[in-house]
Amino acid sequence: MPLVTAAVEERKDCRPDALPLDDLLAGGRPVVLRGLVRDWEVVRQARDTAAAVVAYLTGLSNGRPVQYSFGGPEVAGRPFYNEDFTALDCEVRRSALDALLREILAHVDDPRPPTYYMASLPVDTCLPGFRERNDLDFAAHDVQAPPSIWIGNRTTASCHYDALRNIACCCAGRRRFTLFPPDQIGNLYPGPLDPTPGGQAISLVDFSAPDFERYPRFRDALAVARSALLEPGDAIFIPSMWWHQVEGLAPFNVLVNYWWSSMPVHVPSPMHALYHALWTIRDRPEPEKQAWREVFEHYVFGPAEGAGAHLPEQARGVLGPVDETMSRQLRAMLIDKLNR
Template identity: 65%
Template sequence: MPDSGTTMRVLDVTDADALPLEDLVAQGQPVVLRGIASGWELVKTGLQSAEAAMAYLRSFDAGVPIQYSYGGPDIGSRPFYNDDFTRLNFEVRRGSLAEVMDGIAAHREDPQPPTYYVASLLVDRALPGFATSNGLPLARYGIDAPPSIWIGNRVVASCHFDAPDNLACSVVGRRQFTLFPPDQIGNLYPGPLDPTPGGQVVSVVDFDRPDFERHPRFRDALSTAQTATLEPGDAIFIPSMWWHHVRSLAPFNVLVNYWWRRSPDFLSSPLPALHHALWTLRDLPEREKSAWASIFEHYVFGPADRAGAHLPEQARDLLGAIDETRARRIRAMLINRLNR
């Protein structure tokens, strides 16, 4: 990848109980947490060998069916699209964790191996007991974030964003992260909303071989990028909505991450609202779109209490704070209107 903006801020946090998580969330900037998971059993085992790490994982394997991505050597370790973006360049398979690790082990010495990638597998479901000696004490911060595990070989995860805050721990192998702030979306050239390689829209720029004639604004994105390489036992805090490109650097890699939202569960994902806006607003005449932009600024993107501030509280209805009861009413209203 071409030279990018700046090196990411680093904190040495060898004691997980000293993690300044609330400060990190409030600052809203990415940061590397050196050594925070260095005491995990899998980290220590993985430093011995990849074979030892696989054996350790197998000792927790509940044998439940899992879903994983498989791509031939021709995809270059990058689960992505075909040339015209009409379909994905890999297949989604169902099998066992043991099958995935067998496949990775069989091709560890290949210069261009097939891609095996287990993404966002819930630890407690697939590897019961693993989190006891391999986890961070996030509950002390009032955060309910079930850990997920990511297992694969030299996989390149195309640049994408996630809505929740993310704390990702490099457990086995090394990982290179490149992050961009949310306002760089236009300079990253997002691909189709559907299908997507992993559930989220991704940048179509090939970070290894960027085509600056097709994607000239990517140079501007690179000037804002923050980069870091994580060793086993390091973690990275990725704030909500930050774009991140992730490259696994070893023949066998394991990452454990925690996603969480500070908003209550009854607040739905904004993504369906985006889809609905594409349907109802995007192709309106520019004059109407401008008017609707003012309306959304007033009701949605401005201060939460502004639109109903001039009304008595009992008359605010949906302009009041959204609680679980109002959330149910809005959901029922939307379903009813969409079904007409």
């Protein structure tokens, strides 16, 4: 029985060529977009058999090797850690896409198959022509969001967050999404920052059998969680920084997603700042930490124009808008200081 009964809100009025991006971004909440990609060719193939989808994708593949995670039946579809969290329980393998698809297909009837999980493969790199009959019109919104494809059997991407905005489209199989707002990070018990199964810290809680003695605050996270079940042709919008677990519920699953940033390309990931803060601030005496909290509140988390508003425009420097030129100057300054 699912732990979460509250549902993600839904819209049924969306088309690939009429994405309601402004509404989605203004709402700031996850939204299921029912039937958004029901007319995609890959979804049409999925209505037939898994073998039909495999044949379709194989026909589009350019033969480049792809990277995927492999684990034995004991992994049970959940790429995770070893007992002391120092290594992962899956190995990284490479093969041609058609070979990987055949391997997954060969185990669709196994009650305990090996775990196959190909994550975030750039569509344009390995499946040229895919977007001709399977795409969302982000260009109409002047948004660069190249798609990625995810293929596997009954696999679970443990609960994590992404810094980018996301629209994920269920193409074959079924997917369950369980989502939590960003303020639940402490109640989700994140694991190590490195290594990670997919590039981001994941919740250590096993949602299928949560250990509430070990992770008692997870009950508080469940109180505000939302869940969505996606069929082929459905999609979901996930705002930046929302935690989400994604479960593939069928023996063969395909998902295509689009990530895009709220910032121009010259602005780097905030993860760099997080690592620097862990290094330079976290272990200082508490009074110093609180003082630095005030500094960050003033310069970073307050209004963007607030810290420099009392200065003449020509004197604001980094307190003014950070354009591409300022970005290069900041990068050079930081590299110089860190190399001393």
